[in-house]
Amino acid sequence: MGLIETELTESDPVWSAMDEELERDERVFLMVEEVAQYDGALQVSRGLWKKYGDKRISTLPFLRAGLRPICEFMTFNFSMQAIDQVINSAAKTYYMSAGLQPVPIVFRGPNGASAGVAAQHSQCFAAWYAHCPGLKVVSPWNSEDAKGLLKSAIREDNPVVFLENELMYGVPFEMSEESQSKDFTIPIGKAKVERPGDHVTVVSHSRLVGHCLDAAAVLAKEGIECEVINLRTIRPMDVESIEASVMKTNHLVTVEGGWPQFGVGAEICARIMEGPAFNYLDAPVTRVTGVDIPMPYAKILEDHSVPQIKDIIFSIKKTLNV
Amino acid sequence: CGTMLTNISNVLRACAQRNGAAAVISARTYADFTAQATFEVKKCDTHKLDEAPATEVVMTREEGLQYYRTMQTMRRMELKADQLYKQKIIRGFCHLYDGQEACAVGIEASINLSDHLITAYRAHGYTYTRGGTVKEIMAELTGRRGGIAKGKGGSMHMYCKNFYGGNGIVGAQVPLGAGVALACKHQGRNELCVCLYGDGAANQGQIFETYNMAALWKLPVIFVCENNRYGMGTSVERAAASTDYYKRGEFIPGLRVDGMDVLCVREATRFAAEHCRSGKGPILMELQTYRYHGHSMSDPGVSYRTREEIQEVRSKSDPISMLKDRMLSNNMASVEELKEIDVEVRKEIEDAAQFATTDPEPPLEELCNHIFYNNPPLDVRGTHPWSKLKSVS
Numbered sequence: 165m166g167l168i169e170t171e172l173t174e175s176d177p178v179w180s181a182m183d184e185e186l187e188r189d190e191r192v193f194l195m196v197e198e199v200a201q202y203d204g205a206l207q208v209s210r211g212l213w214k215k216y217g218d219k220r221i222s223t224l225p226f227l228r229a230g231l232r233p234i235c236e237f238m239t240f241n242f243s244m245q246a247i248d249q250v251i252n253s254a255a256k257t258y259y260m261s262a263g264l265q266p267v268p269i270v271f272r273g274p275n276g277a278s279a280g281v282a283a284q285h286s287q288c289f290a291a292w293y294a295h296c297p298g299l300k301v302v303s304p305w306n307s308e309d310a311k312g313l314l315k316s317a318i319r320e321d322n323p324v325v326f327l328e329n330e331l332m333y334g335v336p337f338e339m340s341e342e343s344q345s346k347d348f349t350i351p352i353g354k355a356k357v358e359r360p361g362d363h364v365t366v367v368s369h370s371r372l373v374g375h376c377l378d379a380a381a382v383l384a385k386e387g388i389e390c391e392v393i394n395l396r397t398i399r400p401m402d403v404e405s406i407e408a409s410v411m412k413t414n415h416l417v418t419v420e421g422g423w424p425q426f427g428v429g430a431e432i433c434a435r436i437m438e439g440p441a442f443n444y445l446d447a448p449v450t451r452v453t454g455v456d457i458p459m460p461y462a463k464i465l466e467d468h469s470v471p472q473i474k475d476i477i478f479s480i481k482k483t484l485n486v
Numbered sequence: 487c488g489t490m491l492t493n494i495s496n497v498l499r500a501c502a503q504r505n506g507a508a509a510v511i512s513a514r515t516y517a518d519f520t521a522q523a524t525f526e527v528k529k530c531d532t533h534k535l536d537e538a539p540a541t542e543v544v545m546t547r548e549e550g551l552q553y554y555r556t557m558q559t560m561r562r563m564e565l566k567a568d569q570l571y572k573q574k575i576i577r578g579f580c581h582l583y584d585g586q587e588a589c590a591v592g593i594e595a596s597i598n599l600s601d602h603l604i605t606a607y608r609a610h611g612y613t614y615t616r617g618g619t620v621k622e623i624m625a626e627l628t629g630r631r632g633g634i635a636k637g638k639g640g641s642m643h644m645y646c647k648n649f650y651g652g653n654g655i656v657g658a659q660v661p662l663g664a665g666v667a668l669a670c671k672h673q674g675r676n677e678l679c680v681c682l683y684g685d686g687a688a689n690q691g692q693i694f695e696t697y698n699m700a701a702l703w704k705l706p707v708i709f710v711c712e713n714n715r716y717g718m719g720t721s722v723e724r725a726a727a728s729t730d731y732y733k734r735g736e737f738i739p740g741l742r743v744d745g746m747d748v749l750c751v752r753e754a755t756r757f758a759a760e761h762c763r764s765g766k767g768p769i770l771m772e773l774q775t776y777r778y779h780g781h782s783m784s785d786p787g788v789s790y791r792t793r794e795e796i797q798e799v800r801s802k803s804d805p806i807s808m809l810k811d812r813m814l815s816n817n818m819a820s821v822e823e824l825k826e827i828d829v830e831v832r833k834e835i836e837d838a839a840q841f842a843t844t845d846p847e848p849p850l851e852e853l854c855n856h857i858f859y860n861n862p863p864l865d866v867r868g869t870h871p872w873s874k875l876k877s878v879s
Binding site: 197241242244245278279280281282283284285424450451452453454455456457458460461462463464465468469470471472475478479482 | 577578579626629630633635637638639640641642643653654655656657658692718847848850852853854857866867868869870871872873875877
């Protein structure tokens with residue numbers, strides 16, 4: 165059976181994931197700013213209110229017992245205003261109640277840098293949320309990731325922070341026929357090898373996975389074969405997949421959009437050091453990250469604040485000592 | 487702001503230039519114009535106040551011309567920003583203020599530059615009234631080194647002396663404003679802080695926490711709710727259990743003000759400032775106003791309100807037209823004089839736009855500066871471990 169290839173952008177699979185899950189389980193409901201008349205600030209929730217009405221789609225601010233809310237943040241920068249609830253009410257409640265009160269909630273929305281939105285609207289929150297036990301943190305890259313992981317997140321009985329990316333909403337991807345089925349889910353906690361290779365392991369999440377694949381294509385012409393791993397889930401991190409790869413390639417480069425200190429790459433370095441793959445490293449792990457500054461507005465400064473493909477290529481070559 | 491004589495001489499000079507050969511002809515002298523007049527403004531609704539701002543106010547010709555020029559400058563500046571945004575020369579967020587000019591101008595007319603002001607992201611107008619130049623504001627929007635924040639802040643992060651931005655996160659500026667007022671009280675210089683937010687932010691919890699502290703500690707803060715009827719695309723009726731924003735401070739006295747009338751705003755601010763400076767503590771003003779543009783440049787602004795509504799406000803309540811009509815019908819200015827101001831304003835905006843589009847972008851050496859104040863230079867990690875950048879204070 166051939167693949168039916170249809171190009172969809174990330175926001176369409178996000179929409180269809182929510183639509184399918186709203187239909188499947190009447191306990192699911194969506195809370196979002198500016199839904200209905202403004203049609204969801206970035207139009208991701210477009211049309212859902214028209215289809216499901218006020219009872220399932222609203223701007224109600226509270227968590228009702230027995231229901232499975234999907235809570236949309238216009239961007240995760242605004243989640244800081246509610247972060248106490250995400251951590252102290254959502255993440256810790258099942259533990260504090262010794263198993264009495266589960267919290268099946270999804271927090272979703274765009275995360276990380278956009279284009280020209282300056283310091284207060286460009287932060288990546290992967291590291292902040294992934295630091296907390298009790299939360300699962302998911303970061304899709306392409307359309308299939310977005311759909312499959314969001315459906316899993318909605319079906320998950322625990323709080324999930326679902327980090328989308330605004331710049332990816334408009335990027336079309338081919339989607340396999342399988343991924344268009346209503347039962348298509350991608351397991352949380354499992355990374356994916358997007359491109360196999362023997363010389364260096366390149367681990368990334370979200371938008372920068374695309375950059376890594378572009379860098380790998382350039383390096384392939386020089387005979388350097390990169391194994392590009394798409395984390396898909398930040399917490400729980402699929403360290404085993406990274407270790408298996410590093411034990412094959414002996415070199416590791418991590419790539420993220422967020423700041424370097426205490427970040428995703430830092431965690432990967434620590435975990436590799438603590439595990440069997442450490443002895444297979446021929447060079448220290450290299451982290452490619454955002455620059456350690458608040459995001460500036462001017463285009464030339466903004467472009468130099470985030471990893472470029474050339475930074476990834478440079479870092480891989482330095483790691484391989486070529 | 488121009489003095490009367492400067493205005494006259496500008497008009498005369500312009501006349502002389504236009505009429506080439508002819509010398510100064512029958513230019514009207516200042517003696518022909520009314521020096522000042524009394525105007526009726528709408529009575530403000532009050533909350534927990536025994537008195538209210540005056541409904542009969544005096545405006546001089548000088549003041550009128552200044553308000554006109556300032557509002558027109560703000561209007562044209564915002565429209566130019568709209569244009570530049572559509573040409574993709576301005577990027578990211580751009581929240582325009584056209585329609586609301588009377589608020590910024592009326593407030594500034596009754597406070598001093600030594601007072602303090604903080605607002606949210608619809609901030610270009612306030613950056614101007616607080617002392618920023620059109621050139622610096624536009625160059626900030628285009629992200630150039632001549633911008634008021636050197637290109638690093640953008641539309642929502644403009645600052646100048648005693649003006650604390652320009653804040654992107656809804657409502658977050660309100661506790662900050664009370665903090666500024668606390669500093670004012672502590673330093674005993676009889677200064678106050680004007681702390682603005684919108685109808686959308688008015689439902690935020692942190693605002694109520696701020697009301698509580700400001701009242702408890704009798705802080706010299708004027709809370710100003712700029713109610714332009716829509717929080718993004720949500721009308722006030724759909725957002726708030728009570729749309730009497732001037733009463734939401736509960737134990738804080740409040741005024742509801744016609745925010746489209748610069749004189750009403752000025753008078754209410756005068757009243758509010760006196761309240762603060764006399765040590766009575768905070769006061770709340772709700773300015774009923776309207777924005778012609780959508781929430782931001784990515785919002786056409788017509789999916790949640792009708793074009794008819796926008797048009798009606800424009801034709802019946804435009805702040806600049808209202809002022810112009812008042813001045814003309816009271817013989818405080820001539821049509822030609824106001825047209826001259828329009829021409830000058832247009833030129834100022836064009837020159838500023840020219841600068842804003844030709845000034846170079848900030849140098850890369852600036853990338854990491856201004857992380858810490860009063861700090862020895864530090865190394866900043868770039869995108870990879872071999873990229874070591876420098877940061878100075």
